[in-house]
Amino acid sequence: MARQPIGDVLLKADNISLSFGGVKALSNISFDVREHELAAIIGPNGAGKSSMLNVINGFYHPQQGQITFKGQTRSRMKVHQAAVQGIARTFQNIALFKGMSVLDNLMTGRNLKMHSTMLEQAVYWGRARREELEHRGKVEEIIDFLNLESVRKTPVGRLPYGIQKRVELGRALAAEPSLLLLDEPMAGMNLEEKEDMCRFVLDVNEEFGTTIVLIEHDMGVVMDISDRVTVLDYGRLLAVGTPDEVRNNQEVIDAYLGVAND
């Protein structure tokens, strides 16, 4: 299947500044993400990558600047509303519902798409039942897509780390998001798991046309798969560009390799 061409600006960050007490996590960050794009945010430890993701996601409210998503500039919103607007995410330290099965975890991703009332659900009748089955079908598709068939009914707490990361991706996909935020999806994985995960991320982007913002430590991975890269360092914006442009940017090289001060 051909990849959908990169479209208009979907998400725009304008002059975002965020601090915790006296610590500046982000200062004056501006960048944008376009439709169907696979964008990456990279930077050394403590550069503010996760903070940036949390701002996009509505977990943090920046003191300055604004986020525009789908053409709407966001005022202070409630945390769970990011999901309502079509933003789904995964976490750096896996945040799954450990006691629940893979299937149920993915079903929570469909939460916002189900509309039957409490009363209907209490008796599990009519619309509630129909809805449950319909969404179950969609979730099974995602399970197939991510090769999770064999662990469908296993409580996720019992699964190995690499698979848990995949389940988390599945839960985000189940919401059919228009923007998918991935916080270090390959952290702590071995080479084989990393390759699998890369494949899945690329497939999601190609097959569903999902716009993806990815944070990753592994430079090799990022340069291979992303369309555009945003580089942060100590909460400052260092560079934005294609992987090639970024690779040859002197400031980026300095930040990653260190500068000789003599």
Add this chain to the structure above:
Amino acid sequence: MSQDLMFLTETVISGLMAGVMYSLVALGFVLIFKASGVFNFAQGVMCLFAALTLVGLMETFDLPGWVAVILTVAVMAGVAWIIEWAVLRHLVNQDPIILFMATIGLAYVLEGVGDLVWGSDVKVLNLGIPQGAWDWGLDNLNLYVEKLEIVAAVTAGLLVAVLAIFFQKTRVGRALRAVADDHQAALSVGISLRSIWVIVWTVAGIVALVAGVMWGSKSGVQFSLSLIALKALPVLILGGFTSVPGAIIGGLIIGVGEKLAEVYVGPFVGGAIENWFAYMLALAFLLFRPQGLFGEKIIERV
């Protein structure tokens, strides 16, 4: 069947029935603890408040029982909403101990409001639940079981079945379990913590109403009803704070245990074992199996 065996059967059955009554109270604690990690000190008072409201509505407005029950459910939902609005939402991300203290305050407020609105005299609750003993003749031997306790057992069974389906099969049930597992992840899939809290306190309020009706029919609706919460504590310690089946089985074990202890050990120590047996059992559990029979093992990584 010999006389002795018959007596043992009767003791066990009455123990099981009493146990069901304890389980009903414990269930309310488990629901709230599971979904929000709060030990709700006010659960006992919620039983009292629900029963008071029910009797009050029936007496004051001369309503038929079922209408009053529906209205009381609505009142409990309102109470849940007010609790979320006035207390819980201001205490997000606070330590469990602070939330616990808040529920102590809540207990006093609910008790006061109940007294103020419906008065503090002992009321008789008559919902038409059959009273008296059911006498089952068998080979010239008689087995006595309280009818009320049979109704309580059947009701508890139904309640647990409905809750199980609700938790396992429905969207809201899944959201409840999700919130219990991980707040951040729940928010990220668009679950609103606040509405989940209102729902869970409403369900706990309904469970409190059922427990209040059963205990109220048995011994009248009065302040001492709120003290049944004390009996639920050992049940929780036995069954585990996070397990619905644990609450049921813990209740049954304590019910049967204290009846058997009273009958067979009581005479040797001068009786009244029934009053403290449950607490001794809970103490033993705290020493050797602090997570209870079905609770999640507490592992903390440092």
